[in-house]
Amino acid sequence: MSGGSEGTFCLVLHSHLPWLAHHGSWPVGEEWLYQAWAHSYLPVVDLLRRFAAEGRRDVLTLGVTPVLAAQLDDPYCLRTFHEWLGTWRLRAQHAGTLWRGGPELLRDLAAREHRTAEAALADFETRWRHGFSPILRGLVDAEVVELLGGPLAHPFQPLLDEGVRAFALRGGLADTALRIGHRPAGIWAPECGYAPGMEDGYAAAGVRRFLVDGPSLRGDTAAARPVGSSDVVCFGRDLEVTYRVWSPKAGYPGHAAYRDFHTWAHEVGLKPSRVTGKQVAPADKAPYDPALAADTLRLHVKDFVDTVVTRLRSLRDRHGRPGLVVAAYDTELFGHWWHEGPAWLEGVLRALPEAGVRVTTLRGALAAGHLGPPVDLPASSWGSGKDWRVWDGAQVADMVADNTALQERLLAAHVRTETRDPVRDQALREAMLALSSDWAFMVTKDSAADYARRRARVHTDRFDELVALLSADPDAARRRAAELHTEDGPFGQLDARDL
Structure with a gap:
């Protein structure tokens, strides 16, 4: 070297x-x-x-x-x-x-x-x-x-x-x-x-x-x-x-x-x-x-x-x-x-x-010593315009609103339980997947936009379904969470109590 x-x-x-x-x-x-x-x-x-x-x-x-x-x-x-x-x-x-x-x-x-x-x-x-x-x-x-x-x-x-x-x-x-x-x-x-x-x-x-x-x-x-x-x-x-x-x-x-x-x-x-x-x-x-x-x-x-x-x-x-x-x-x-x-x-x-x-x-x-003086950074990204327009622009305004509302429902539904709850864990997993930046990017760039919108909606709907079932039918909620986990199962250690 x-x-x-x-x-x-x-x-x-x-x-x-x-x-x-x-x-x-x-x-x-x-x-x-x-x-x-x-x-x-x-x-x-x-x-x-x-x-x-x-x-x-x-x-x-x-x-x-x-x-x-x-x-x-x-x-x-x-x-x-x-x-x-x-x-x-x-x-x-x-x-x-x-x-x-x-x-x-x-x-x-x-x-x-x-x-x-x-x-x-x-x-x-x-x-x-x-x-x-x-x-x-x-x-x-x-x-x-x-x-x-x-x-x-x-x-x-x-x-x-x-x-x-x-x-x-x-x-x-x-x-x-x-x-x-x-x-x-x-x-x-x-x-x-x-x-x-x-x-x-x-x-x-x-x-x-x-x-x-x-x-x-x-x-x-x-x-x-x-x-x-x-x-x-x-x-x-x-x-x-x-x-x-x-x-x-x-x-x-x-x-x-x-x-x-x-x-x-x-x-x-x-x-x-x-x-x-x-x-x-x-x-x-x-x-x-x-x-x-x-x-x-x-x-x-x-x-x-x-x-x-x-x-x-x-x-x-x-x-x-x-x-x-x-x-x-x-x-x-x-x-x-x-x-x-x-x-x-x-x-x-x-x-x-x-x-x-x-x-x-x-x-x-x-x-190697490549450190300069402090800097105050502006709001920015590496997307078009170097601002937030790809993920917060007019083409995806509805998705941004949906994601804001999803986060509000996520926080409102959060209940800290003594033991892990697989239903709450799966609901949180679905919310995380819905919030992926990829969906807005694909819509703004018109790259498989229909797929991206569908994915954001599917995960949001699954979150809402699980939260509703928790109140209405806890046994059905557990069965549904297990079904969804076979499809959307990343982050097996995810614990909703940590939110």
Whole structure:
């Protein structure tokens, strides 16, 4: 590892999907989970394990939300993902038969896809069958990654009642500690959502650091900053560097040579095309050529490393000391959305130290002295406009009102009992799932908006049903809670008395 003569770089990955088990399959639902698992989580973990075997430490900062961890440990999800991997292998085998007399690139694609599916099956059957937590714990124990946690079901925290917000954060941190034996000192705040004063709640929960988007710091992201009068520090995403890879308008994955995410050969369920051009119709796209993609990838690794070095030099010239660059992305970008993403990650993480850049975690950046003066943060997020409009705008005003009313009913129905009540626990679980930030995001962005609205309504209705049954028919309430727990069963330790 380099001594960091040019400065320090932190890669932060945010791993998150909403609770999808038992709530539909295609095109939105469990298929989303399985694709991200196969194409992002398996290869990224494989990369981290290889770094661990090489003795690398503090490679990157990895956020894993409690609701995603619950799915990657869930017995039902483990079984059905295993079946999905087997089907993937069969689809690739079928493609090999169907394309046997076709173009060489298609024949090669089918063979590669079959080999990849075989390797994924072997990896899953030998390392993943007991879930993600044992794997993640090994990476955390070996200090290959710094782990970030978060609140239970990824709510947009600024819109939560303070009591509900504190409960969700405490519960999320406790869930992570239960799974891996470590309580995270940092979090990826869902959607980077922040409201002034939230640092006090973080301090009370034992959170020492969190992420905000660069504009929250007016672009001054060259060091971590204590927030207000607290000891809690924030790190800002450096958008000048981050957007080289992925921005609302451009980035590497849209290059013509890369595998196209949106174009399917539906007869085999594989993606056979390269991007070719943004205005090219799916039927007219060129076949995917891995050699062409690999050549492009090398250029993009070099471009990113050059961008980081140039940015660090400009920060040193401006501030008179070594600077910090934090680049943060959704983990699902690497492999799921961008087929070549895991290979790009490996290339960058190997090339940056060779270019004189210290590669470390947020924890490591603080140890290296990248701490600036205190700052007062504005209300903000990493969404459109860098404010709250995605989760609190006109398109989702009804959902915001519904969530506010749900929280009021949740708090009004809260009764502290001497022993755990599985009905109240399940009602609280449904409320947490209803408050997920994903539903408003999907509606505002018009991405499976009907599914998102239905999910928010289903969980809200289930909460109300259980609360009503508690008063009317406690035996029926217990039976119904047990039924719902088979579908919505994350956070088994959740205890409504802690609200």
